[in-house]
Amino acid sequence: MIDKEIWAEALNLAKDQLRHGKVHFSELEVVTKSIYEKLDSLRCGPVIDITAEPMKQIEAQRHEKTRKCVRCALCGAEYKTLTKKHLASHGLTREEYMQKFDVKKKDMSVKVARKTTSGEDNPLKQMQMVMKEFSVARGEVKKFVTDKGFDGLKGLAAAAKEKNVGIIELLQGSAESKKK
Template sequence: MNQNPFIDQAMEMVKAQAGVKQMTPSEMVEMTREIAEGLAKLAAGGEEHAETVQKPFIDPKKAIRLNYVICVECGARFKVLSKKHLESHALTPDEYREKWGYKKGTSLVCKSLTQQRREKMASTKIWEKAGKKGKAAEKKPESKPSADK
């Protein structure tokens, strides 16, 4: 018999969570333990006030990876951590960066996509094309005056 009577409820919750997202066995065990302890505290009435500091789902320094970005709030994976997703956590991108300690200009995009965009910009050389259009407009030949004699 389990020492903690809430372990079965915790296991059901973790089972549902594992069905939605990929979890390692150690993550499942840790999550089950934390949930069971939390349920026991709530049942005992020992934890009347919820914690004001939210524990990050993953270390924010490790959230921006090569092929995806992990949302520190919920653990979801994206190529681009969009404004629309952050709204589901009642955050703006700037608030998200500030909350989790990112610098103000930090891009919430995976590293591979950032590199692809950088290479695309370098290959198109848009800055040279814009300069040529400006010079072409300046060198426009003036119309020849018509001879009305």
């Protein structure tokens, strides 16, 4: 027995094939029967070969601390410090996280290496020296240095280092060259 609904759908699909030039008019009946048979076989659903895939070993979540960062055991995000705010996004407090993953307080953050400068390399010391030597107010130091032809205190320090002289000598030299 022919299902009229499937036959109508098959005929419409065959006509579409005819309109687009994929099928010649003389083949319309054969193509319609072929489409009908395919649609009828799909009515019950396709035959699918189902075989179970082997179980993949899921790596347990773990907290990890490296020299550069701390990796959250829950989401894998890397931070310098696992903050309360981040852990709250997982619905945990800092103490609960530390207990759950057996983490010590010292392993919740990494030390950030900071380069500290001292002596004449310290920008604050350089600013103080310029203020004292040239009687410049603190808020005017940057303008004073740029007026002398340098790109701020960093540019002044770099130029002084390159010429192997102090910043005051360099500023005094640029003041003398401007007078000439």
